Structure formats: structure tokens, C-alpha cells
Amino acid sequence: MTILIIGLGTIGTTYAYLFKKSGYEVEHYIRKDSPKSSIKEVQVSLLDGRKNKQGEESHDIYKVKKQSATRYDFIFISVPSGEIEQVIETLDEEGIFGTLVLACGIWEDRSYLDRLLQGRDYILAYPVAGGNMLDHRLNCCVFDHFMLEKEVNTAIPNYQELVQLFTDCQIRLEQPYDMLEWIWLHMGINAGVISVIGRHRESGDTTAVSAERLMTSSQYLKEAVQTIRETTKITAARGVRLGDYRSEFFAYQLPTFISVPLMKRLFAKNRLTRQIMTLHSNLNDLFFVCNSFYDYGKADQVAAPVFYKAYEEALKKR
DSSP: OEEEEESSOHHHHHHHHHHHHTTOEEEEEOOTTSTTTTOOEEEEEEEEOSSOTTOEEEEEEEEOOBOOOSEEEEEEEOOOTTOHHHHHHHHHHHTOEEEEEEESOOOSOHHHHHHHTTTSOEEEEEOOEEEEEETTEEEEEEOSEEEEOOGGGOOOTTHHHHHHHHHHTTOEEEOOSOHHHHHHHHHHHHHHHHHHHHHTOOTTOOHHHHHHHHHTOHHHHHHHHHHHHHHHHHHHTTTOOGGGGHHHHHHHHSOHHHHHHHHHHHHHHOHHHHHHHHHOOOHHHHHHHHHHHHHHHHHTTOOOHHHHHHHHHHHHHO
16 A cells, blocks of 8 residues: 655654554655755654553654655645645646545535545545654654544545554544534634633743643633634534534533533643643644634624634734
């Protein structure tokens, strides 16, 4: 099985490393004008949650192999929100084909994706990993599961091969009722948290410091729960039946005097959960998520005053 990873970003490289360690042939498409085009190997620092929920540390060297073919079993796409169209244009121009695994935040609807990807096999997914990549150093963490669209909801011919890929990587697959709606819900949770982190960001703070402040503050966590409740209403305004995803936002529906101590305890005790909160440093991607919800909620006149105010104040501090 051959896998093409688009780019040399945090999520793509994290899973590329896991795929290669499991014996698969992995290559990267890297633009010739990319500042990463000269990178031949990556220093990987991984907090691995596949066997230990707290995560096990490991350090390794990942050798980068560049794209050498035009047909692959799978093309793994995990790019910042809003850049999928550019990737598809590049693949079309270069004549590169394979089943597309769209493992990223997608705010567009299904009809848009079908038009954009016409003639290509694709499946929706969502990574449960995070980190950052500076030059040739990857600092990342990965959980024991990965979100993947149900086989009945996709027409790709090699679904079972994809299942086997993750099985060989010792990663469990979770399949929500509707993958695209689940992505919207998850983006909403992220938008709620990011807006509160941004609102209370102090001058000179890194994203890691701001995230740590949220995780240790009952006041900020309470505000985050309130904003998540409101971003969930914005998701519902798109026609999503929230009853199909009760487990996804159950904790945020509890009274805050229950949910906030639970969240605070989780962050304090679980190193893996805490690390994924602090490693993400792509501000453009983070604010894209918030802006998508802000614009849609305002246009549809969804009542979300706490979220709107938090995002507006976060923008001023950006």
C-alpha cells in the first residue's frame, strides 16, 4: 500500500511517521517553492497515547521521501481550514490520483465537496492528534483513536484497506452518525474554547501559556462551557440534529458547578489531553474556525452573545 501525504505539516507528518513505522510506503507532496522542500529528515518527539492514556514519550528520526509517482492507494490531506480547494487544483494539475482522506476541519457542506471533488473517490475523517512543527523538529501527541466516516456513507472502493491501515498502526476507529456534521460540532467546541483563550490572552503570551491559563481557571472554564453551548446552537442552525450526537457535548450540558471541576480535574491529571491543548500554535487556522462560526451565527441571527463578545475581544488582542 502506498500513501501520499500532502505537505509536511504537523498532522500529516505525525500520521506519516506512524504509517511508515507500521511498514507502509509513505511519500510527501511538497511544493518546490515551499520552505520545507529541502527537509530530508524530521526529528520527532512524540507523546504516544495508543497504549497508555497518559502518553509515552519517544524520540526518533523520520526520513522524508518525496512524491515519486502519480497514483497512490490513499492521499492523506490535512491542511489548514480553507485550503482544500488549492490542494485539489494542484493534484489535478500534477495528474496525481488516489482515494482522498480529508482529515481536516471542513466548514463547507456536502454539495460543495461533491462539486469540488467530482470524479475523485474521497472519505471524510478527523485526526485525534496535535502538535507543532518548527523547521525540521516535530513535537506531537497522538491519541488511541481516529474519526472516520462510516462505510455506508461513502463510496470509496478500498474502505477495508483503510481500516487495516489504522489497525496496523494500533489506532482504533470511531465512526459518528454523520462525519461532516461531527466535524462541524467539533469545530464549534474548538471555536468556543479558542475565543475564550484569545479573549483572556495577555500581552506577550504564547498560545501554550494562554491555554494553560484556561485549563487552571474555573472562571475561564465556566466561560468556555457557556461559549460552547452557544456555538453548538450555531451548528444546530445548519440543520444538525443534536440528538444524534448527545455523547459529544453531554459534559457541556451539565450544570457548570459539575462540568467545570470535571474539566479542571481532567486537564490536571491527563498529560496527553493537556499537551494537545498547548501545542497548537497556528493562529490563522485557529481564528478561521472562530470566524466561520461568528459569520454564520451573525448572518443567521443565532443568539450567542457570550461567544460573539469573546471572539470580538480576542480579535482585538490578536
